[in-house]
Amino acid sequence: MKKLEGKVAVITGGSSGIGLATAKRFVEEGAHVVITGRREKELVEAAASIKRNVTTVVGDVSRLEDLDRLYAVVKEKHGHIDVLFANAGAGTIAPLAVATESHFDQTFDVNVKGLFFTVQKALPLFKDDGSIILNSSVSNVLGLPGFTAYAASKAAVRNFSRGWTLELKDRRIRVNCVSPGAIDTPALATTTGLTAEQAEQAVAQFTTQIPMGRRGFPEEIAAAVAFLASDESSYITGVDLAVDGGMAQV
Structure with missing residues (x-):
């Protein structure tokens, strides 16, 4: 049987x-996904x-009425939620x-x-024994000049997982964070405010800080999220x- x-x-x-990448992996593992x-395009x-x-x-x-509409669609189509990956995020250099x-x-x-209200508004639809995964970042433990507001926001996400693990334990809903390092996605060049040349320089700098010598791929994060979503991580919470790639570990 597939994991999900x-x-x-x-x-x-x-x-x-x-x-x-995570939506694709979830579907491969047998899930129905709402993204x-x-x-719209x-x-x-x-x-x-x-x-x-x-x-x-x-x-x-960030618009609570949009979250209400999202969960109305989920309720109408599926009636419940087993897994939530609160992944949406923003970060610009300042x-x-x-x-x-x-x-x-x-x-x-x-x-x-x-993210806070993404999780809160999902709870009425959540089945007991479900899994919530929050997308934080290794910046939650690193000093990154120019990204201090972003890093602080991701540290908040990390602490949400601690508190919610305790709040939801009676429903056996596991809450975990995944913290990506430098990942090869379009975001670095399209949403951070960097020029193309600055983005290339940032990639080169990141690479020198990563023991594995490369950026990660979205599929590698998706594999970790799928693990945390599945029963294979049944004794992992918080x-x-x-x-x-070891960036914040050594």
Whole structure:
């Protein structure tokens, strides 16, 4: 039997990168997935690449009414949730001396408020014995100049998993974090505010910090998330699983 046979999984930020790779892996493992993202065109393309057992809902996790609409679709189509991968995130470079209020608010609105209410609003549909996986980052333990608001938001995510592990233990819902390191996704070049040349320089710098000597692939994060979603991790809860090629470990 496949690891997630018959499970219903919700993935935020599921139209590209880690979210899309995880949606594909979940479907390969037998799950039905509901993915959400802000751009309809990308969601349609993502669904076409997943091919089966996928439902799309356009929405922004920082808007609570969009989350309500997401879960209304899940309730109507599936009636319950077995797995939630709270993956949607945002991060742009802004050194302390020049960071603006809007930069700070955008980072925390998506990464902290959005994730918090993504989980809260899923709970009424969650089956007992389910699995919640939060996408944090190795930046939750690293000093990264220019990314301090982002890193702080991801440290908040890590602490959510600790508290929610205790809050949800009576329902036997496991809550874990996955913390990617430098992953080869379009985000570095498209959402951080870096120029193409700066993005290349950042990749080169990251590579020198990674014992494995390369960036990770979205599929490698997806494999870790699938493990945390499945019964193979039945005695694991409250952890922060770093998938970073050793970047923050040595």
